[in-house]
Amino acid sequence: MKKNILIVEDHELTRFGLKTTFEDVDFVGVIYEAASAEEALEIFKNNSIDIVIMDLGLPNMNGIDATQAIHEINKETKIIILTSHNDEKEVLNSLKAGANAYCSKEINLQRLVNVVQSVADGAAWFDPSIAHIVLQATAKSDVGEPNTNYKDYDLTAREAQILKLMTEGYSNMEIAQHLVISVNTTKAHVASILQKLEVDDRLQAALKALKYKIV
Amino acid sequence: MKKNILIVEDHELTRFGLKTTFEDVDFVGVIYEAASAEEALEIFKNNSIDIVIMDLGLPNMNGIDATQAIHEINKETKIIILTSHNDEKEVLNSLKAGANAYCSKEINLQRLVNVVQSVADGAAWFDPSIAHIVLQATAKSDVGEPNTNYKDYDLTAREAQILKLMTEGYSNMEIAQHLVISVNTTKAHVASILQKLEVDDRLQAALKALKYKIV
DNA sequence: ATAATAATAAACTATAAGATGTAATTAAAT
DNA sequence: ATTTAATTACATCTTATAGTTTATTATTAT
Numbered sequence: 121m122k123k124n125i126l127i128v129e130d131h132e133l134t135r136f137g138l139k140t141t142f143e144d145v146d147f148v149g150v151i152y153e154a155a156s157a158e159e160a161l162e163i164f165k166n167n168s169i170d171i172v173i174m175d176l177g178l179p180n181m182n183g184i185d186a187t188q189a190i191h192e193i194n195k196e197t198k199i200i201i202l203t204s205h206n207d208e209k210e211v212l213n214s215l216k217a218g219a220n221a222y223c224s225k226e227i228n229l230q231r232l233v234n235v236v237q238s239v240a241d242g243a244a245w246f247d248p249s250i251a252h253i254v255l256q257a258t259a260k261s262d263v264g265e266p267n268t269n270y271k272d273y274d275l276t277a278r279e280a281q282i283l284k285l286m287t288e289g290y291s292n293m294e295i296a297q298h299l300v301i302s303v304n305t306t307k308a309h310v311a312s313i314l315q316k317l318e319v320d321d322r323l324q325a326a327l328k329a330l331k332y333k334i335v
Numbered sequence: 336m337k338k339n340i341l342i343v344e345d346h347e348l349t350r351f352g353l354k355t356t357f358e359d360v361d362f363v364g365v366i367y368e369a370a371s372a373e374e375a376l377e378i379f380k381n382n383s384i385d386i387v388i389m390d391l392g393l394p395n396m397n398g399i400d401a402t403q404a405i406h407e408i409n410k411e412t413k414i415i416i417l418t419s420h421n422d423e424k425e426v427l428n429s430l431k432a433g434a435n436a437y438c439s440k441e442i443n444l445q446r447l448v449n450v451v452q453s454v455a456d457g458a459a460w461f462d463p464s465i466a467h468i469v470l471q472a473t474a475k476s477d478v479g480e481p482n483t484n485y486k487d488y489d490l491t492a493r494e495a496q497i498l499k500l501m502t503e504g505y506s507n508m509e510i511a512q513h514l515v516i517s518v519n520t521t522k523a524h525v526a527s528i529l530q531k532l533e534v535d536d537r538l539q540a541a542l543k544a545l546k547y548k549i550v
Numbered sequence: 551a552t553a554a555t556a557a558t559a560a561a562c563t564a565t566a567a568g569a570t571g572t573a574a575t576t577a578a579a580t
Numbered sequence: 581a582t583t584t585a586a587t588t589a590c591a592t593c594t595t596a597t598a599g600t601t602t603a604t605t606a607t608t609a610t
Contacts, residue, residue, distance in 0.1 A: 216474045220466065234449045242463025244470055251435070251459035257476035258469055259431045276587060289539035292567070303566090305589050311568060321597090322567080323538045324504035330545070491556060507598070518597095520558045526599055527556095536566095537598075 122149030123170040123240045128160040128186065129153075129202070130178050134225070138173060138202075141229050147237055157186035164190055169197060171240050174219070176203040176210060184210070184217050191218025198239045202227075206249045212257060221245040222254075273316045273334060282309045283334065287326045337364030338385040338455045343375040343401065344368075344417070345393050349440070353388060353417075356444050362452055372401035379405055384412060386455050389434070391418040391425060399425070399432050406433025413454045417442075421465045427472060436460040437469075488531045488549060497524045498549065502541045 125148055129135040135153055142148045152167060154160035157178050164172070172190055176183035187199050200221040201214045211222055221239045223232060224247040235245045246254045275283060285295045296306040310322060317334075319325050328334070340363055344350040350368055357363045367382060369375035372393050379387070387405055391398035402414050415436040416429045426437055436454045438447060439462040450460045461469045490498060500510045511521040525537060532549075534540045543549070 212473060212476055215470060220470065231449070231453060234446070234453075238446060238449075238460075238463075242466055244459075244461040244466035245453075246459040248453075248457025251457055254459055254469070254473055255430060255435065258427060258472045260476060261427055261472040278588065286538070287542070289534070289536075289542050291536070301588085302590060304591055307566090307568065308570095308589070308591095311570090314568080319504070321504075321506070323501070323541055326538060327502070327504050327541065327545075330542075493557065516557085517559055519560055522597095522599065523559070523601090524557080526601090529599075 121147075123147055124150045124152070124168060125236070126152040126154060126160060126163060126167075126169045126172045128157065128172060128178070128183070129175040130155050131175075134175075141233065142236070145233055145237075147240070157181035157183065157189075160186055161189055164193065164197075171236060172197060172199045173202050173236070174199055176201060176205050176214070184213050187214060187219050188217035198242075200236060200239055200245075202232075206247075208253050211250045211253045215254070222250055223247050224249045275313065275316060275334070279309055279313050279316070280334070282306065283313050283325065283329050286310070286313075286322050287329050289326075336362075338362055339365045339367070339383060340451070341367040341369060341375060341378060341382075341384045341387045343372065343387060343393070343398070344390040345370050346390075349390075356448065357451070360448055360452075362455070372396035372398065372404075375401055376404055379408065379412075386451060387412060387414045388417050388451070389414055391416060391420050391429070399428050402429060402434050403432035413457075415451060415454055415460075417447075421462075423468050426465045426468045430469070437465055438462050439464045490528065490531060490549065494524055494528050494531070495549070497521065498528050498540065498544050501525070501528075501537050502544050504541075 125142055127135055127138050127142075129138065132155070135155070139151055139153060142151055150167075152163050152169065154163055158181060160172070160174075163169075172187075174183045174187055178186065183201065183203070187201070190197060190199060195218070198220045199218060200223060201219045202223045202225060203210075204225045206224065214222060221235055221244060223235060223245070226249075227235075227247065239245055281299070282295055285298060290298065292303050292306045292310060296303040299306070310325075313325055314321065317325050317328050319328055340357055342350055342353050344353065347370070350370070354366055354368060357366055365382075367378050367384065369378050373396060375387070375389075378384075387402075389398045389402055393401065398416065398418070402416070405412060405414060410433070413435045414433060415438060416434045417438045417440060418425075419440045421439065429437060436450055436459060438450060438460070441464075442450075442462065454460055496514070497510055500513060505513070507518050507521045507525060511518040514521070525540075528540055529536065532540050532543050534543055
């Protein structure tokens, strides 16, 4: 199964280097070249392309927008960012846009070929210069902790409902109107919530609710 | 610069296969072997190890805990998870624990060698079977929006400081004590904060501060 | 110098919040 | 069928907590 590659890179020299590198690789089929994002989209729409190697610093439409556009057309296409930019924002925005790998231009060519091949198979790869950004971002991702860590404070349905509204910043009056009950009732519920959550006031209740993903 | 590798794997067969694979690789120095997490930690503490290849399904202490323990001892050590588990929780918890790469045991040996080498250089690599988990997690990561999207409400340093304390659920009295100023002063600052954030009360202020990552 | 901004504070007000007790309604248990 | 417990609901009360306003001093910029 040969893979067709689209190289998006405005500098002819680099483009030529890339093309030459991949020409001799056995898993590579047709190699397309684009010097701008616009050209890349045109080529992408009219050909069957498996892998895109994308520079970020392009004239007019930038590489991140191009990545997003391509990703929206075909989510199966693997997009490899190849750039010298390496700040956190660029990296994460690329990934948000749909990139599967992020390479520095300093990369060794043989390694680049390996990366392209494994990314074509579905892997994700991140350059040493930015790997920490990705690792930190995933480490921060909130899986496993939603609620499970702490007790769920057996609130009644109504209490949970009111707590939810509290986390949205509503006053007792507003909550009462929302639920079409008296303010007094709302207050009673709130009092009960405060007790159950073992906090002093509604602010702390709301914060705790958000922190532990109650509601 | 040769790299020393520690293989942590309870099945002798797999361990032997790994060892044999890496024995002939030129960037590899000494290869250590452990059949359990406990043994691995023992070896790790007493030797200079650059790369750990870690199985997740170990007896007693599991691979994730072992990863965490090793990472805490030396954050420079690169840890490659090699496993057949591939559910989201395992993957993300591994990365939280400090892993740098995640491989399936179905991986082609030559590719594994490439992965180990590039991870040794600082790269991050994720197997096709779980790459989407990592990519989604990073895509969700909230970078780019912290503050930048919205105005930063030019709070003064003091105001920001007080807002921070508000987001931790402190009352005006408590804030005053913390900062060793009068409650009245605190109130004045709070009033100013409410105005600048265009909200009605401290609850809303705290919520907004958290949402937009002010403070 | 002068103006503007920030930090501090006191006095004032009020209302919104929270505490407490109780009644009506529903569900579970015997 | 009857009791018990739990949930929802409401009113009254009190106060202290929050927020407003105005003012003084200190710092910084023009």
